[in-house]
Amino acid sequence: MSLLSRFLTWSRQHSTLALLMIPLVLAGLAINAFGSSLLLNIYTYFCVSLIMVLSLQMFMGNSGILNWVHIGFVGVGAYASAILSTAPMVKSMGVPNMFPALVALNMPVIPAIMIGGLIAAVLAAIIGYPLMRLSDFVGVITLFATLIVFHVIMTQWDNVTNGPRTFFGVPEFTTLTVALIGALIAIMVAYWFRESGLGLRLRASRDDRYAAMSVGIDVVRVRYYGFITSALIAGMAGGVWAHFITSFSPKAFYMSEMFILLAMLVIGGSGSISGAFMGTTFVTIAREALRQVEGTVNNAHVLPFDVFGLTEAVMAVLMITILIWRPGGVVGGQEITWPLFKRKSPIKEVEDGV
Amino acid sequence: MTPMLTVENLSASYGVVRALNDISLEVNEGEMVALLGVNGAGKSTTLKSITGVLRPVKGSIKFLGQEIANGKPEATVKRGLSLVPEGREIFGTLTVEENLRLGAFVSYQRDRYKADLKEMFELFPILEERFTQPGGLLSGGEQQMLAIARALMAHPKLLMLDEPSLGLSPAMTDQIFELIKGLRDRGSTILLVEQNAERALGIVDRAYLLASGEVQYSGTAEEIRRQVDIASVYFGGDDAAPCEVTQ
Numbered sequence: 134m135s136l137l138s139r140f141l142t143w144s145r146q147h148s149t150l151a152l153l154m155i156p157l158v159l160a161g162l163a164i165n166a167f168g169s170s171l172l173l174n175i176y177t178y179f180c181v182s183l184i185m186v187l188s189l190q191m192f193m194g195n196s197g198i199l200n201w202v203h204i205g206f207v208g209v210g211a212y213a214s215a216i217l218s219t220a221p222m223v224k225s226m227g228v229p230n231m232f233p234a235l236v237a238l239n240m241p242v243i244p245a246i247m248i249g250g251l252i253a254a255v256l257a258a259i260i261g262y263p264l265m266r267l268s269d270f271v272g273v274i275t276l277f278a279t280l281i282v283f284h285v286i287m288t289q290w291d292n293v294t295n296g297p298r299t300f301f302g303v304p305e306f307t308t309l310t311v312a313l314i315g316a317l318i319a320i321m322v323a324y325w326f327r328e329s330g331l332g333l334r335l336r337a338s339r340d341d342r343y344a345a346m347s348v349g350i351d352v353v354r355v356r357y358y359g360f361i362t363s364a365l366i367a368g369m370a371g372g373v374w375a376h377f378i379t380s381f382s383p384k385a386f387y388m389s390e391m392f393i394l395l396a397m398l399v400i401g402g403s404g405s406i407s408g409a410f411m412g413t414t415f416v417t418i419a420r421e422a423l424r425q426v427e428g429t430v431n432n433a434h435v436l437p438f439d440v441f442g443l444t445e446a447v448m449a450v451l452m453i454t455i456l457i458w459r460p461g462g463v464v465g466g467q468e469i470t471w472p473l474f475k476r477k478s479p480i481k482e483v484e485d486g487v
Numbered sequence: 488m489t490p491m492l493t494v495e496n497l498s499a500s501y502g503v504v505r506a507l508n509d510i511s512l513e514v515n516e517g518e519m520v521a522l523l524g525v526n527g528a529g530k531s532t533t534l535k536s537i538t539g540v541l542r543p544v545k546g547s548i549k550f551l552g553q554e555i556a557n558g559k560p561e562a563t564v565k566r567g568l569s570l571v572p573e574g575r576e577i578f579g580t581l582t583v584e585e586n587l588r589l590g591a592f593v594s595y596q597r598d599r600y601k602a603d604l605k606e607m608f609e610l611f612p613i614l615e616e617r618f619t620q621p622g623g624l625l626s627g628g629e630q631q632m633l634a635i636a637r638a639l640m641a642h643p644k645l646l647m648l649d650e651p652s653l654g655l656s657p658a659m660t661d662q663i664f665e666l667i668k669g670l671r672d673r674g675s676t677i678l679l680v681e682q683n684a685e686r687a688l689g690i691v692d693r694a695y696l697l698a699s700g701e702v703q704y705s706g707t708a709e710e711i712r713r714q715v716d717i718a719s720v721y722f723g724g725d726d727a728a729p730c731e732v733t734q
Contacts, residue, residue: 330592330595333581333585333588333589334589334592336578336580336581336585337578337581337585337589339580340578340579340580340581341576341577341578341579343540343572343576344572344576344577344578345578345589346538346540346560346561347538347560347563347564347569347570347571347572347576347638348564348569348589348590348592348593348637348638348641349561349562349563349564349565349592349593349641350561350589350592351559351561352561404580466580466621467621
């Protein structure tokens with residue numbers, strides 16, 4: 134069997150990847166060349182959000198467990214990467230109480246982001262061990278409580294995070310190109326994860342826990358591994374974000390941000406990579422538009438009061454509407470595929486090497 | 488010949504409610520055995536104990552000479568015992584292919600997977616047509632076929648079917664029973680749990696009739712037919728669970 138036919142079969146099966154990645158790259162290149170700086174910023178932010186939402190999809194979408202603590206791992210990655218890469222002098226000025234050992238750290242940005250991801254993964258491994266043994270509803274409440282714990286630690290530990298105050302002076306690294314490359318990698322990783330044996334087992338346990346056990350799936354174990362993998366990517370996403378925004382405080386990793394991530398995932402459809410992608414696109418556009426509306430209305434003083442929190446309110450209504458009419462999200466649980474690429478007979482496909 | 492599966496003096500309970508009382512049964516290699524009884528007789532409880540979902544209060548369950556009571560449910564299939572759960576518990580959002588692949592995961596080898604798929608398509612041609620569709624879109628009978636195929640992908644030494652005819656149309660029930668008979672003729676060892684005693688007795692070698700958590704009758708299909716008035720079991724006759732109505 135020729136290499137070409139193998140490739141054709143492969144691309145037929147995985148046309149989803151091309152359908153998501155090609156428009157993302159084209160739009161990125163166009164904006165990079167012709168876009169205004171505002172548009173450039175929005176697109177970079179969009180790519181970073183995409184990494185966060187895809188990493189959320191990896192665990193939550195595949196296992197069906199509402200993962201509240203996700204943004205906490207993003208925060209861990211952001212702080213870790215910021216502390217590792219910011220110049221000692223900047224840190225000693227900006228974070229007066231920081232542990233001397235942490236002040237001395239200084240490394241290039243890319244390894245800092247990687248280590249940030251690893252720290253988030255290790256933390257996930259520690260807290261996930263008991264958590265993944267809980268039943269679904271109790272587990273979700275505990276994950277929510279864990280987010281609060283993360284937030285309290287971030288706002289109180291001023292030897293590390295500068296407490297509730299802003300941590301500033303993080304070296305700028307994330308340009309549109311960096312964010313775009315990160316998003317492309319995240320798409321591939323999340324897609325590969327969903328199709329992998331672990332992802333498949335995780336999805337099976339989401340559909341029916343007992344049937345999953347009857348085919349020999351250790352539900353606790355696959356959830357545990359899924360949780361750690363998702364936290365690893367979330368931590369790296371946090372690093373990429375930190376080097377884009379360059380100064381931030383713990384409130385960036387709390388409920389309202391988590392809510393936006395959830396909206397992005399749920400509106401698009403948490404069961405698929407395509408859903409996460411479409412949801413992120415849609416919510417980003419809607420959010421920017423609402424922000425413009427909010428600003429215009431407030432500046433024009435047409436109302437006797439300032440409009441505030443319009444974005445969140447509209448997102449909430451949108452999310453409820455979607456959950457009522459399309460519980461699976463706009464895209465649903467199946468990946469979008471190229472309709473012209475009909476899949477061949479299954480036996481042939483297996484023979485061609487899948 | 489030593490039996491493949493031996494259940495001895497098994498008792499199990501849900502909290503204070505005793506569901507199984509000292510039941511014993513055996514399944515020999517190459518045999519198809521039925522576990523019959525009305526609702527609440529203890530059929531599903533027996534299966535739950537065998538698969539490790541429920542911890543028995545006492546008694547032993549031996550599979551190929553190895554004690555498996557108190558094992559983990561997910562380890563059951565690795566030992567060679569596959570269960571087709573009651574109510575066609577397939578994975579509804581996963582495609583037919585993914586459902587089958589999950590069945591094969593216990594000992595996944597691509598070459599064998601390929602051969603097994605071909606075999607499943609011969610047994611269940613409808614699955615080939617529906618290969619890339621989500622399992623949830625299949626009809627009831629097709630889902631039952633998928634559930635059986637998924638269990639067979641693991642190459643079980645013993646296949647356990649929990650109420651395969653539940654909720655199916657009579658025509659589809661016929662088809663499923665025909666298929667199960669076909670599996671038996673291919674040499675599979677099968678433990679069939681059924682309410683539909685009349686139909687089940689038509690295809691099995693031996694049967695155990697459970698009532699109120701105890702084995703009331705056991706023997707070959709012929710013997711059971713001769714000894715027990717099957718209809719009376721379902722209408723609460725003397726042979727079935729003793730139940731006294733006082734006015």
